[in-house]
Amino acid sequence: MADEVVIVGSGIAGLAAAYRLARDHDVLLVDRSGIGEGTSSRASGVLTAPVDYPDQPAWSAHATQFFSDLDGTGTFSWIEREFIRGVRPADSDAAEDTARADGVSLVDADVYADVFDDDAPYERVLVWEDCGYCSVDDLLATMHREVRNRGVECRPDTAVTSVLVEDGATVGVETVYGTVEADAVVVAAGSQTRSLLADVLPLPIKKFTWNVAYLDVDVAEGYPMGGDQRLGAYWRRTRDGYLLVGVEHPYESEPSADTEATFGDRLDTVFAEELPTMLAAVDRDVNVVRYEVCPMADATTPDATGIIDAPADGPDDLVVAAGFHGAGVMAAGSIGTAVRARLTGEDAPFSLDPFALSRFDTRGPEFPFKTLFSS
Ligand SMILES: Cc1cc2nc3c(=O)[nH]c(=O)nc-3n(C[C@H](O)[C@H](O)[C@H](O)COP(=O)(O)OP(=O)(O)OC[C@H]3O[C@@H](n4cnc5c(N)ncnc54)[C@H](O)[C@@H]3O)c2cc1C
Known part of the structure; x- marks a missing residue:
């Protein structure tokens, strides 16, 4: 078993890996920026693993259990909430397949007549339990505190410039401050x-990436989280009573100033034209309290599922954990466990x-972009 492990990246994947490895490894967590200040810090805190990993119930249950166990630790609270998705008549057969899942x-x-607009195109509604949300700031701060309490050394503002390989095995990393030797490297x-x-x-x-806006609408505590597949959007109520709406934004090429400009147009269309026809609480003149046009990229893969592997064609003692496509935070507990399993063979x-x-x-x-909503 590798004793000294360097984890590159302190987003949710790196923090979760550190959390799971710390009990019997000497772990160094390095980030080019602050700890937990990358893309993970921009997430909406929607914790819907059963929705977004539909074919992996054991993975999702493990991820959900992690939040339940962490509840009450530090500043973290896990707020259980159902997630609903309106079903158009044309999507009925697919919805019935989904509903066969536990x-x-x-x-x-009609059961959700108070949530959906009278003109909404939905005939039925899929309802997932075992979902919830959290403040991502609280989650990341709690994870940071927990890994430090478990003996992990956290080194912010330390960019890694390369992963060092000798004789077919990973031996450490080169950073802007010099070489760090290690028995294994996790790149997250x-x-x-x-x-x-x-x-x-x-x-x-x-x-x-995703782009997010906070809408000033009147939704009560207990309002269900939800999403619309064709819109490529999700929503949840925030603790201060706003409606947070996230919209998927594929880059067809590397992001540039031009592509960022189009984010705003897409959001305007969603809020002024599309969402008001779906949600009863959203009017066409809805007040957008704040836009968060997120320039920090998330990562995706050809099948929109992450890579957690110690690949046979890579050097020994290297684990990769990346590509979580809008669903990394909700999977934190399972990502950490998977990294540990890859590294230790457990x-x-x-x-x-x-x-x-x-x-x-x-x-x-x-590769072509695969939307999270088409699966
Ligand atoms: C607006 C938005 C909303 C989202 N909402 C949700 C949500 O509600 N629920 C959910 O589950 N997911 C959500 N996601 C997706 C989620 O944020 C990501 O899947 C997840 O944060 C990915 O985590 P990560 O650790 O892989 O990457 P990151 O958080 O990007 O972490 C990678 C880290 O690596 C560091 N790094 C990079 N290069 C180097 C280097 N050379 N040397 C050292 N450090 C380096 C970076 O600084 C960064 O801290 C959302 C994403 C966005 C953009």
Whole structure:
């Protein structure tokens, strides 16, 4: 077993890996920026693993259990809330397939007449239990505190410039402050993972993002979280009573000033034209309290599922954990467990196969964007 492990990247994946490894490893967590200040800090705190990992119930249950166990630690609270998705008549057969899964019910749209607009195109509604939300600031601060309490050394403002390989094995990393030797390296550098490992292990990872806005609408505590597949959007009530709405934004190429400008147009269309026809609480003149047009990229893969692997064609003692496509925070507990399993060879309480790099035939970033909402 590797004793000294360097984890590159202190987003939710790196923090979760540190959390799971700390009890019997000497862990150094390095980040080019502040601890937990990357893309993870921009997440909406929507914790819906059963929705977003529909084919992986054991993975999702483990992820949900983690939040339940962490509840009350530090400043973290896990707020349980159902997640609903309106079903158009044309999507009825697919919804029935989904409803055959455990914990997903399919009810008449009338049950949610107070949530959906009279003109909403929905016939029925899928309802997921075992979902919830949290303040991501509280989650990251609590994870940071917990890993430090477990003996992890956290080194912010320390960019890693390369992963060092000798005789086919990873031996450490080069940082802007010099070499750090280690028995194993975990690269959890989000959208930077591909470029950081370019000379070591080609990866099919590219950037995409979500953009978020807070709407001043009158929704009460207990308002269900939800989403619309065709809109590519999700929503949840915030603690201060606003409606947070997130909209998927694929980059068709590397992001630039031009692509960022189009984020705003897309959001305006969603809020002024599309959402008011779906949610009873949202009018066409809704007041957008704040836009968060997120320039910090999340990372995606050809099948929109992350890579957590110690690939056979890579150097020994290297684990990659990246590409979580809008669903990394909700999977924190399972990502950490999977990294540990890859590094130690221990069994995980779920299959690691969906995260194996070998499932991809090609390794470049030139693949079509797969929306999270089409699965
Ligand atoms: C607006 C928005 C809303 C979202 N909402 C949700 C949500 O509600 N629920 C959910 O589950 N997911 C959500 N996501 C997705 C989620 O944020 C990501 O899947 C997750 O944060 C990815 O975590 P990560 O640790 O892989 O990457 P990151 O958080 O990007 O962490 C990678 C870290 O690596 C560091 N790094 C990069 N290069 C180097 C280097 N060379 N040397 C050292 N450090 C380096 C970076 O500074 C960064 O801190 C959202 C994403 C966005 C953009």
